[in-house]
Amino acid sequence: MKLRSQLYVPAHVARFIDKAHQRGADAIILDLEDSVPAASKLSARQSLADSVRKTGQSGAAIFVRINSEPDLQLDDAAVACQAGACGIVVPKVQSVEGLDRLVAHLAPLEHDLGRNPLPFICLIEDPATVFDARALAAHPRVLGMALGSEDFATMMGAEPSPDVLRLPKLLVHMAAKAHGKLSFGLLRSIADYADSGAMQTATIEAKTFGFDGATCIHPSAIPFLNTGFSPTEAECDWARRLIAGADKAATENRGAFAFEGRMVDAPVLSRARAILAKAGRDGENG
CATH class of the missing domain: 3.20.20.60 (Phosphoenolpyruvate-binding domains)
Structure with missing residues (x-):
């Protein structure tokens, strides 16, 4: 809702x-x-x-x-x-x-x-x-x-x-x-x-x-x-790129990795996924 x-x-x-x-x-x-x-x-x-x-x-x-x-x-x-x-x-x-x-x-x-x-x-x-x-x-x-x-x-x-x-x-x-x-x-x-x-x-x-x-x-x-109160396109783009980086790090057996000058670990990844999930919900029915 x-x-x-x-x-x-x-x-x-x-x-x-x-x-x-x-x-x-x-x-x-x-x-x-x-x-x-x-x-x-x-x-x-x-x-x-x-x-x-x-x-x-x-x-x-x-x-x-x-x-x-x-x-x-x-x-x-x-x-x-x-x-x-x-x-x-x-x-x-x-x-x-x-x-x-x-x-x-x-x-x-x-x-x-x-x-x-x-x-x-x-x-x-x-x-x-x-x-x-x-x-x-x-x-x-x-x-x-x-x-x-x-x-x-x-x-x-x-x-x-x-x-x-x-x-x-x-x-x-x-x-x-x-x-x-x-x-x-x-x-x-x-x-x-x-x-x-x-x-x-x-x-x-x-x-x-x-x-x-x-x-x-x-x-x-x-x-x-x-x-x-909706994610911006810039936030969604950041989230997609970060998740792609996380997927690459996972293939290399790394839990934390560097992304655009900062270290990223599980909480940041969770935040990126939440942004995309919210963008999906906000996009439903307009």
């Missing part, structure tokens, strides 16, 4: 839902939480079956961001499951027990529908949970993790500047990677999407750190997220 770009779409706004499939995002996140006013939350939930169908018609993976309030969360998740969503974005995650509660509610529905278990993307949005991120990342339902920049900064009494967000985002990122899960985000807030130059620079930086993709709130960000 490609998740380089994930476009948030308010699940109560028909004109956004109708056009979302045309935007080219790898994933659409139908939002039932922050972007939906309280008076519209029930109708947005009730419309999910139609919204999932419309937004997914061009092949994007469709996730639903459910509400964090206990009296809304379980019903949101159940309807998302029944509507055919690919997965659930769980906001303000605080504990493994909270994820288990969701699983216990969804498992009978998934069984009755004959569908695979819904994966979760966890949003960590408070300082305490940053330090518990490894336990959350270890949960079998968790596909990926991200820091919720705006809520996190608010709880810190801080501004969501790159300097404020950098450390907590990297801590969540490392927790995800420690358990082989995906990690999403830029080392800055996505709220100031109009600064396209800064957003593109942040995308390149995030890719360098090993992030797998990022969310966006405006479709203008989608092209540079898709490009920025």
Whole structure:
């Protein structure tokens, strides 16, 4: 599943839902939480079956961001499951027990529908949970993790500047990677999407750190997220040449070898293979 770009779409706004499939995002996140006013939350939930169908018609993976309030969360998740969503974005995650509660509610529905278990993307949005991120990342339902920049900064009494967000985002990122899960985000807030130059620079930086993709709130960000989180042709060329060198070294019974002025051993070779594997996945269906 490609998740380089994930476009948030308010699940109560028909004109956004109708056009979302045309935007080219790898994933659409139908939002039932922050972007939906309280008076519209029930109708947005009730419309999910139609919204999932419309937004997914061009092949994007469709996730639903459910509400964090206990009296809304379980019903949101159940309807998302029944509507055919690919997965659930769980906001303000605080504990493994909270994820288990969701699983216990969804498992009978998934069984009755004959569908695979819904994966979760966890949003960590408070300082305490940053330090518990490894336990959350270890949960079998968790596909990926991200820091919720705006809520996190608010709880810190801080501004969501790159300097404020950098450390907590990297801590969540490392927790995800420690358990082989995906990690999403830029080392800055996505709220100031109009600064396209800064957003593109942040995308390149995030890719360098090993992030797998990022969310966006405006479709203008989608092209540079898709490009920025994909291997470049120069990277693919380097990987192909390095692997060819490794094959030659193997015929000479050498585990390490010199390549373009540096020593290469197993970790570097693994990185080259991962680049080509990712390029293959990103090339599927455009």
